[in-house]
Amino acid sequence: MGTEIRGWRVWQLQDKRLTSVTVDSVVYEPRQATRAECMFPLGSYLPVLRRTGATFHRAPSERCTCGVYAMRSLERLLREFRVSDAGSNLVVGEIKLWGRVIVSAAGFRAEFGYPSQLYVRDPAAQQLLGVYGVPVVVAASLFGWKARQVVEALPTATPEMLEHFRPLRGNILNEVEHRIQGHRGRIKALEAEIDRCENWIAVLKQALS
Numbered sequence: 001m002g003t004e005i006r007g008w009r010v011w012q013l014q015d016k017r018l019t020s021v022t023v024d025s026v027v028y029e030p031r032q033a034t035r036a037e038c039m040f041p042l043g044s045y046l047p048v049l050r051r052t053g054a055t056f057h058r059a060p061s062e063r064c065t066c067g068v069y070a071m072r073s074l075e076r077l078l079r080e081f082r083v084s085d086a087g088s089n090l091v092v093g094e095i096k097l098w099g100r101v102i103v104s105a106a107g108f109r110a111e112f113g114y115p116s117q118l119y120v121r122d123p124a125a126q127q128l129l130g131v132y133g134v135p136v137v138v139a140a141s142l143f144g145w146k147a148r149q150v151v152e153a154l155p156t157a158t159p160e161m162l163e164h165f166r167p168l169r170g171n172i173l174n175e176v177e178h179r180i181q182g183h184r185g186r187i188k189a190l191e192a193e194i195d196r197c198e199n200w201i202a203v204l205k206q207a208l209s
């Protein structure tokens, strides 16, 4: 068993159970690890598998698309999955991943997963999800806001808005840090460019004098 990893994903709330957004029949049962199964027997990934030469295997595989999916960060999840546009039965959450885990730039495909914290739009959903035995937070703001938008709104945020953003705070910090790093990188590149230009000016001045 590999090291435990945490990622972010969305589920649907259907019949008091968390289910996959893309495959309705994949249910995350309460108090029970969800183990990924390769969809190969269903044939839905057959073209991909033919191309890669993969055979039926323990999920996930490098050469397949199977696994419990999760994004690297909430910010990334919100950016790539339009939570605000999706149905009201949507649940956002942090998920523990373990077993075999395949890492990509965007996130993870894991052999096992279980939610560690859930975020819902309304108190009714919070009630229903109690059976999972993990914290369930009502965070309506999460479904209308993206971390990036929050960062942009922060300078003008009212105390009420800040209270709404509280569940997002770790991700807001990540987003701000990410931006600062981006700016630092750009400043470095610009400084290098200025140095190059100055060198050229010096060379040209000498050549033309």
Ligand SMILES: [Zn+2]
Pocket: 037, 038, 039, 040, 057, 059, 060, 061, 064, 065, 066
């Ligand atoms: Zn597979």
